[in-house]
Amino acid sequence: MTHPRAAVTRRTLLAGLGGLTFSGTLPLPSNAAGKSLTLRAAAEPVVLKAGTEPVSRPALLWTDKAPLQRGDELTVRFENTLQQPVLLTFRGLDGAAAAEPLVARRPVPPGGKDEFKVSLRSAGTLLADLRLGADGSAPMPVLPLVVQDDKPLQVDGDEVVLIEDARLSPTGQPLAAGVDAGDAPWLYTINGKPSADITLRPNGRFRLRFINGCQRGVIAVRIDSYDVRVIGLDGQPAEPFLARGGTLVLTPGGRVDVLIDATQPPGSSAALTLLDGGKPTPLGRLVTSSEPPLRATPLPPPSPLPVYGLPAQLPLGSALRVELPLGALAPAQFDWFAPDKFVPASGPAFQAKRGRTVVLTLTNRATQPMVFHLHGHHFRLLDRLDDGWKPFWLDTLAIDAGQTHRIAFAAEYPGLWLMEAFAAKWSAPRLVRSYLVS
Numbered sequence: 001m002t003h004p005r006a007a008v009t010r011r012t013l014l015a016g017l018g019g020l021t022f023s024g025t026l027p028l029p030s031n032a033a034g035k036s037l038t039l040r041a042a043a044e045p046v047v048l049k050a051g052t053e054p055v056s057r058p059a060l061l062w063t064d065k066a067p068l069q070r071g072d073e074l075t076v077r078f079e080n081t082l083q084q085p086v087l088l089t090f091r092g093l094d095g096a097a098a099a100e101p102l103v104a105r106r107p108v109p110p111g112g113k114d115e116f117k118v119s120l121r122s123a124g125t126l127l128a129d130l131r132l133g134a135d136g137s138a139p140m141p142v143l144p145l146v147v148q149d150d151k152p153l154q155v156d157g158d159e160v161v162l163i164e165d166a167r168l169s170p171t172g173q174p175l176a177a178g179v180d181a182g183d184a185p186w187l188y189t190i191n192g193k194p195s196a197d198i199t200l201r202p203n204g205r206f207r208l209r210f211i212n213g214c215q216r217g218v219i220a221v222r223i224d225s226y227d228v229r230v231i232g233l234d235g236q237p238a239e240p241f242l243a244r245g246g247t248l249v250l251t252p253g254g255r256v257d258v259l260i261d262a263t264q265p266p267g268s269s270a271a272l273t274l275l276d277g278g279k280p281t282p283l284g285r286l287v288t289s290s291e292p293p294l295r296a297t298p299l300p301p302p303s304p305l306p307v308y309g310l311p312a313q314l315p316l317g318s319a320l321r322v323e324l325p326l327g328a329l330a331p332a333q334f335d336w337f338a339p340d341k342f343v344p345a346s347g348p349a350f351q352a353k354r355g356r357t358v359v360l361t362l363t364n365r366a367t368q369p370m371v372f373h374l375h376g377h378h379f380r381l382l383d384r385l386d387d388g389w390k391p392f393w394l395d396t397l398a399i400d401a402g403q404t405h406r407i408a409f410a411a412e413y414p415g416l417w418l419m420e421a422f423a424a425k426w427s428a429p430r431l432v433r434s435y436l437v438s
Helices: 011-015
Strands: 034-046 055-062 073-080 089-091 113-119 124-129 142-148 157-167 186-190 196-200 205-212 219-223 229-233 236-242 247-250 255-261 269-275 281-288 320-326 357-364 370-374 396-399 404-410 415-423 431-437
Touching: 055 142, 124 205, 124 255, 142 157, 142 205, 157 196, 157 219, 186 281, 196 205, 205 247, 247 255, 357 396, 396 404
Parallel strands: 034 073, 157 205, 196 281, 320 357
Antiparallel strands: 034 055, 073 113, 089 124, 124 142, 157 186, 205 255, 219 247, 219 269, 229 236, 229 255, 269 281, 357 404, 370 396, 370 415, 415 431
């Protein structure tokens, strides 16, 4: 039986996205800087439940903390100090062929190191991720990476809100993802703690970058008492719009950037509540401080953020169209592979010439929601009648049992790229296959 937590979908979010538009593509800055990004996989103590002792859990650490800027040319240095091989993956970093897992990069053994170069083509909220190929091991972490724009948005605070889940054995140790956890309780953390308060100063504007760092689950976060203005999805800008009911729906690895104008009275608080299909879980609060207001009145509505490297139009009439079933009981039947069984020579699911539009028809044949993640490119979600698209970009999509969605993207970046699929269920295996842009 599917756990009720797996039943949450993106419907609430998608229903509120009807009026989005995007601005035109802008060039890369001419003063691109060479920087390093140093990451280390290590075990760290974490408190998963208030009043309990810390437990050791894998973490992904950003050791040099150098600010990241759009246009930067990064030398990524990665060190694995865990007792198992790990595979570094980036989410939201389009066209980074040198970083592509299982193609350009292999798992790094215990004590090993890796180094490669990538370009930061756009600003936004990215993720570094260690989960691909880690089924059956201790739950692996994600690490938020914020890439700033040339002209930052006017805000009075900018904070990541990372939500992660865990399940504990009777002895209090974290259980492995990708295997059956029985009736072990679910625990959630916000920024590594069982709960957290986020302080807002009166009449200030604050950017909150919500991230679903859960292992498999689709979640929603409800923000009480405030207008919640969405400005970005999955690391790409959106024309600002209000989230319906103050509720954000996030796929695993999904990111939603929002603006909050602190218009509530000093000393007041607003609840942050997690919704996963079960009992609502308190995550924390937005607390309005008693400090003097930052300005006499709130700021006016924001302008859209600039979009980089994504086309204004997708020619659907001449698109390459591909059927891609998901959720088959026998994955090999449809050439989906466990990460440790995948080899580039297995052959891509499809091949597209550079510059051509690709339309994928994703049909969920499973009895539970499926999650689909596209590497290398962001995509549009097409309308049901295939006469247009939703006005936002995504890199991950949740598809309910028995449903079909069509997505479209411009095959801009040459190379072999992965696609990931898994059920929104703790015990579900991660599966991959590839596509080729030539």
